[in-house]
Amino acid sequence: MSLASLDQLWVYLSGNPLVSLLATLIAFYLATHVNRLLGRSPFAHPVLVAIALLIAFLLFTGIDYATYFEGAQFIHFLLGPATVALAIPLFDHRERVRRLLLPLLIACLSGIITAVSSTLGLALLLGAQKPVLLSLAPRSVTSPIAMGIAEQIGGIPSLAAALVLLTGSVGCALGPWILRLLRIEDPSVKGFTMGLAAHGFGTAHCFASMGAMAGAFAGLAMGLTGMLTAFILPLIVQLFGL
Amino acid sequence: MPLIMGMSVLLGCQFIGELLVRALSVPVPGPVMGMVVLLIGLMIRGRVPDALRLAGEGLLRYLTLLFVPAGVGIMVHFGLIGADIWVLLVTLVVSTALTIAVTAKVLDSLARRRSGGEEA
Numbered sequence: 001m002s003l004a005s006l007d008q009l010w011v012y013l014s015g016n017p018l019v020s021l022l023a024t025l026i027a028f029y030l031a032t033h034v035n036r037l038l039g040r041s042p043f044a045h046p047v048l049v050a051i052a053l054l055i056a057f058l059l060f061t062g063i064d065y066a067t068y069f070e071g072a073q074f075i076h077f078l079l080g081p082a083t084v085a086l087a088i089p090l091f092d093h094r095e096r097v098r099r100l101l102l103p104l105l106i107a108c109l110s111g112i113i114t115a116v117s118s119t120l121g122l123a124l125l126l127g128a129q130k131p132v133l134l135s136l137a138p139r140s141v142t143s144p145i146a147m148g149i150a151e152q153i154g155g156i157p158s159l160a161a162a163l164v165l166l167t168g169s170v171g172c173a174l175g176p177w178i179l180r181l182l183r184i185e186d187p188s189v190k191g192f193t194m195g196l197a198a199h200g201f202g203t204a205h206c207f208a209s210m211g212a213m214a215g216a217f218a219g220l221a222m223g224l225t226g227m228l229t230a231f232i233l234p235l236i237v238q239l240f241g242l
Numbered sequence: 243m244p245l246i247m248g249m250s251v252l253l254g255c256q257f258i259g260e261l262l263v264r265a266l267s268v269p270v271p272g273p274v275m276g277m278v279v280l281l282i283g284l285m286i287r288g289r290v291p292d293a294l295r296l297a298g299e300g301l302l303r304y305l306t307l308l309f310v311p312a313g314v315g316i317m318v319h320f321g322l323i324g325a326d327i328w329v330l331l332v333t334l335v336v337s338t339a340l341t342i343a344v345t346a347k348v349l350d351s352l353a354r355r356r357s358g359g360e361e362a
Binding site for chain 2: 020024025027028046047048050051054055058059065068069072073075076078079080081082083084085086087088089090091092094099100102103104106107108110111114115118119122123126127128129131132136139140142143144145148156158159161162163165166167168170171174175178179182184186188189190192193194196197198200201203204205207208215219223226227230
């Protein structure tokens with residue numbers, strides 16, 4: 001086969017969903033192994049390693065993000081039914097949720113207010129540009145909700161989504177360590193905290209390393225935080241005079 | 243067939259969720275509303291059908307993988323992020339740590355008071 005026809009084959013394949021799908025799965029598989037080799041360090045979280053590997057792959061092959069996403073959207077789409085499926089672990093632990101309903105609501109409100117005001121306060125103090133600031137505000141909310149909120153208050157939706165992911169990885173890296181420092185042992189408290197501060201990343205992290213009870217509460221926190229933030233955040237942004 | 247049944251229930255709930263969000267024009271994503279719909283359905287039914295559990299728990303086991311495609315999108319914003327990288331890093335780390343500490347402390351003390359009252 002000549003070099004020219006190889007080139008044509010690549011042009012054909014790189015625009016095909018097959019390449020992005022295969023690359024995503026292989027990157028994730030490699031990332032899980034890298035994570036295990038590094039002793040499951042949260043700084044080498046499989047999602048972060050997989051994202052880094054894929055960005056390197058795309059930059060190296062010259063495939064742009066839009067082309068990649070055309071294929072990878074089939075994986076991305078499953079986030080929808082997976083979010084719906086969070087109702088199952090919630091239902092399994094319904095008794096505990098019912099018993100803790102009021103504490104959960106109070107904790108959720110204090111968490112959201114802490115997250116939004118410390119984010120806006122620090123970023124203002126350090127002098128972030130306004131579009132970055134407004135995209136940063138909804139950072140602890142799951143990405144589809146965060147994108148909607150960012151748009152509503154004048155941020156950049158896709159930048160907001162990127163910052164949400166960064167928050168998720170920071171939360172997964174810091175969370176277990178802070179929880180140990182505060183001597184928190186109750187899996188429902190751990191899960192709820194991780195879901196509130198680190199949305200889907202925190203939830204996935206809980207399912208993977210803290211058990212189904214923590215996962216269920218993380219999912220609950222993620223949903224609750226998303227809904228409440230959508231209502232509270234525009235008010236806090238006004239309070240900061242933005 | 244159970245996997246197909248389970249997947250249909252999940253997608254069906256998501257569909258109803260999307261319809262409700264649009265009909266009521268609430269600022270919540272369709273899948274989150276779909277989760278509420280499924281939860282109400284399970285409460286009425288009283289148990290989780292095996293087919294649904296198979297599909298749902300299968301998806302939740304690989305939840306981390308599902309975030310990867312959106313995460314790669316960060317490469318589009320390297321410019322904006324690069325210009326404010328230190329501001330972003332400090333804000334993200336400090337504010338996330340604060341959020342985790344406050345939430346965990348509040349919930350832990352409230353939950354302990356409540357369960358302590360019941361068990362004592």
